[in-house]
Amino acid sequence: MAETSQWDYIVVGGGSAGCVLAGRLSEDPGRRVLLLDAGRNDRHLYTRIPAGQMYAFPRSDMNWLYMSEPDPSRGNRADIWPAGKIIGGGSAINGMMYVRGHRSDYDHWASLGNEGWSYDELLPYFRSIESSEVGDEHSRGFDGPLSVSRVPIKNPLNDAFIQAAQEAGVPYNPDLNGDSQEGVGICQASQKRGWRHSTARAFLAPAMKRSNLKVQLGAQVEKILLEGDRAVGVEYQLQGRRQSTRAARGVIICAGAIASPQLLMLSGIGSASQLQEHGIHSVVDLPGVGQNLQEHPVVRMSFHVRNATTLTSDLRNPLRALLHGINYLFRGRGALATCIGHAQALARTRSGLDAPNAQIIFAPLSYDLTEDGPRPYRKPAVGVGIGLCHIQSRGRIRLRSATPGHHPIIDYSLLDDPDDVAQLREAIRLTRKIFATPALGNYVVDERIPGAGVDGDGQLDEYIRQESGLMFHPCGT
Template sequence: MREFGAFDYIIVGAGSAGCVLANRLSADGRYKVLLLEAGGEDSNPWIHIPLGYGKLFVDPKVNWMFQTTPQPGLNDRRISQPRGKVLGGSSSINGLVYVRGQKEDFDAWRRLGNVGWSHDDVLPYFRKAEDQARGADAFHGQGGPLPVSDQAEPHPLCDAFIAAAQEAGHPRNDDFNGATQEGAGYYQTTSRRGLRASSAVAYLRPARRRSNLTVVTRAHATGLVLEGRRAVGVEWRRDRELARATAGGEVILAAGAIGSPQLLQLSGVGPGDLLTAHGVRVIHDLPGVGADLQDHLQVRMVLRCAQPITFNDDMRSPWRMAGVGLKFALQRRGPLTVSAGYAGAFLKTDPAVALPDTQIHFINFSTTKMGDKLHAFSGFTASSCQLRPESRGTLKIVSPDPFTPPAIDPNYLATETDRRVTVGGLKVLRDIMRQPAMLPFAESEVEPGLDCASDDQLLAYCRERGSTIYHPTCTARMGSDPGAVVDKRLKVHGIAGLRVVDGSIMPSVLSGNTHAGIVMIAEKAADMILEDARAV
C-alpha cells in the first residue's frame, strides 16, 4: 500500500460536481486538495466536439458503459446507463443541454425540511456558476466559470417545430431558465465558441496550475478509510498499485448517483442486510444508501424528412461531410456544434396540471439508438420525457469487489401516473408533428408509425422502445427522515468527516436535464464546506 500523503480535502470523482469542488476549495491556497478520478485525461478530441457525444456513448475508454437490470416495465430489457469515466465525468460525454429545472422543484426540496434549498436559495449559485452569452439579469449570471451559449445557428426543421408547437397552442419560450419554463424554443448549451465546456474545461483546467491541488487520474477508489464512524481517508487502485491518502478535513464523494452509493456500500455504510449478504462489514446501517433511484425515461419518434436537410443527408454525401468538417474547423459552426437537444419544449399533457410535465428534445438527425449509425434515409427525431416520474428504484452492490458494477434498477414505468404521462407526452408530440408548419418537412412517421394509435398501443411502444435520457439521481438523497442519507449541508448521517456532493443527493429528480443542477449543488456545497472550516 503506497501512502500518498495527507490533505485537507479528498474529492472522489472529477465529474460535473468534483471539478467545481476542486476549483473552489483550492482557490485561496489555504487548503491542500486531492482530486481522484477513475478515468483518464479528457484528451479524446470527440469530447470537445459537441456532436461527438454520439461516439462517446459506446467508448469504454471514457464511459463506464453501465447497464440496468432487466426492467419489467420495459419488457425486461436492459437499458444502457452511460456515465463519464474521464476528467469532467458525464459532463464530458453528455448532450450539452443547459436546463436548470422548475422553480417548484427546489421549493419542494425545501418543503421536505431541507432548509437553504428553495429556489430563492439556489438561484444565486446558478448565477454564480454561469457565464451567460446573453448577459446578466435577474435569472442569469455573467463572468462565472461555466459558459452558457445559444445554438450557433438556427435550422429550418427546428424553426418549423417551434412554429408547429405554437400552432398546437403552446407558447414560444426563448429562455427555459428564466421566469417560466413552459413553451417551445431553442436550447442553450454548455459550450463556448463551438466547443464543449465540460466541468473539466470550465472549472478544473484553470485550477490545475495551483500547487495546493493534486489531480490523480486512473485512480479507481476502492473504499473509504474509516476510524469508527469518521471518514479519515480514501484508498484507490491505480494500475496495479494500491494507494491511500488521509484527509484532515473531509472526504467528499462526488462520484455520481451510481459511484457514490456504491463506494459507501463497499465501505460498510448502507443497508445492513445487503452489506452482510455480500460479506461487507457493516460500519453504519444506513438503509437509504442506494435507495430511491430516479431517472428520466425518454421515448422517441422518428420521422422521415421530405427535404434533404438533415444530418443524415450530410453523412451520406462525402462532399457535404467535407463541408461540415471545414465549417467546424474554420468557423466552429454547423452540425458538429449541435447538442443532444437542438430545439425543444416543456409542455403539459393535460391542461389541468399546474406545471409542464413533459420535456421534448428535437434533433435534426435520426438513428435506431444513441451511438448507432444514422439512418440511411433523411430523418429527424423528437423525443418525449416525463419530467417528474413517481417510479423509484435501487442501486445495490452485487459483490465486495469494487471493480464489479452494481445492480442498477431504475424501475421504469412502475406507476400508473408514469405510464399515463409517458403516453400523453407522445400524443402531445404527435399533435405538434401534424401541424401546418411541419407539413413541408414531416413526410411520414417511421416510429412508432401510424398503426400505433390507441393508448394501449402507444404504451406497448413505450415499453418496447423507451430508454434513459441519462439522468440517474437520488441514491443518497438529502433529508432528515429515516430514509435520507445526507443532511441539508450534505453531511452523511452518522459518519463524521464525510459528505456527498453530486446528483445522488437530490430528493427528487429535477424537471429537466441535470448537469446544471449538479453544478449548482457543488457551488453551494463548496461554500458550506468552507464556512464549516472557518467555524472550527
C-alpha cells in the same frame, strides 16, 4: 504513515460535481485538496468536439458502461447505464443539453425542509456558475466559468418546430433556463466557441496551476477510511498498487449516482443486513444508501419530411459534409458543434399541473437503432425524443459483491408506475398535434416512428414499453 493528513479535503470522483468542488475548495491557498478519479484524461477529440459524443459512448476507457438487471416493466430488457470514466465525468461525454430545471422543483425541495434549496436562494449560484449567451440580467449569469451557448446551427426545420409547437398551444420561450422554464425554444448547450465545455474545462483547468491542488487520474477509490463514524481518508488502487491517504477536514464522495453508494457500502455505510450478506462489517446502518434511484425515461418518434435538408441527408452528401467541416473549423458552428437536441418544448400534457411534465426534444435528423448502435436513417426524416420531467418509478443500487472492481447491481423498473406510461402517451399525442399544425405542414410527409397506425391507448402503451429507453440522468441514491 507518511501520508497522514497530507490533505485537508479529498474529493473522490472528478466528474460534473467533483471538478467544481476541487476548483472551488482550492481557491483558498490554505486548503490542501486532492482530487482522485478512476478515469482517464480528456485529451481526445471525441470528448472535445460535440459530435464526438457518439464515438465516446461505446468506449470502455471513457464510459463505465454499467449494465442494469432485466427491467420487468419493459419486457425484461437490460440497458447500458453510461457514466463518464474520465476527468469531467458525465460532462465530458454527455449530450451537453443545459437545462436548469423548474422553479417548483427547487421550491419543493425547500418545502421538504431543505433549507437554502429554494429557487430564489439558488438563483445567485445558478447565475455565478455560467457565462450565458442567452437571457436577462435577473435570471442569467454572464461572467461565470461555464460557457452556455445557443445550439450553433441553423435549420429551417428547427424554426418550423418552434412555430408549430406554438400553434399547438405551447408558448414561445426565448430562454428555457430563465425565470420560467415552460415553453418552446432553441436548446442551450454547455459549449464554448463550438467546443464541449465540461466541468473539467470550466472549473478545474483554471485551478490546475495551484500548488495546493493535486489531481490524480487512474486512481480507483475502493474504501473510505473511517475512525468511528468519521471519514478520515481513502484507500485506492493506482497502477495496480493499493495506497491510502488521509484528510484532516473532509472526504467528499462524488463518484456519481451509481458508484457513490457502491463506495459507501464497500466502506460499511449502508443497510447492515445487506452488508452482512457480503461479509462487510457495518459501521453505519443506513438503509437509504443506494435506494431511491431515479431516471428519466425517453421514447422516440420520427417523421419523414420533404422540402428541407436534414442533418442526416446533409452529412451523406460529401460536399455538404465538407462545408460542415469547414464551418466547424473556422467558426465552431454546424453539424459537428451540435448537442443532442436543437429545439425543445417543455410542456404540460394535462390540466391541473403547476409545471411542465414533458420534455419534447427535436433535432433535424433521424437514425435507426441497430445492434451496433445508432445508424443514420437514409431518407429525409426528423427525430423527437420525449422525456418526462417527474417520474414516479424508483429503483435501487445494490452490491454485487464485496470486490470493488465488480459493477454494482442496478435494479430499475423504468415504467413501473402506470401514470408514467400515461404521461408519455399524452406527450406522444401532443407531439402529433405539433406535427399536424400548418407550420410543419409544408414539411411533414408522414409519421415514421411509431407510425400513425399505432394509435389506441393500448397500442401506444405497448410501443412505450417496448421502445422506451433511458435519458442517462440517474440520481437520488
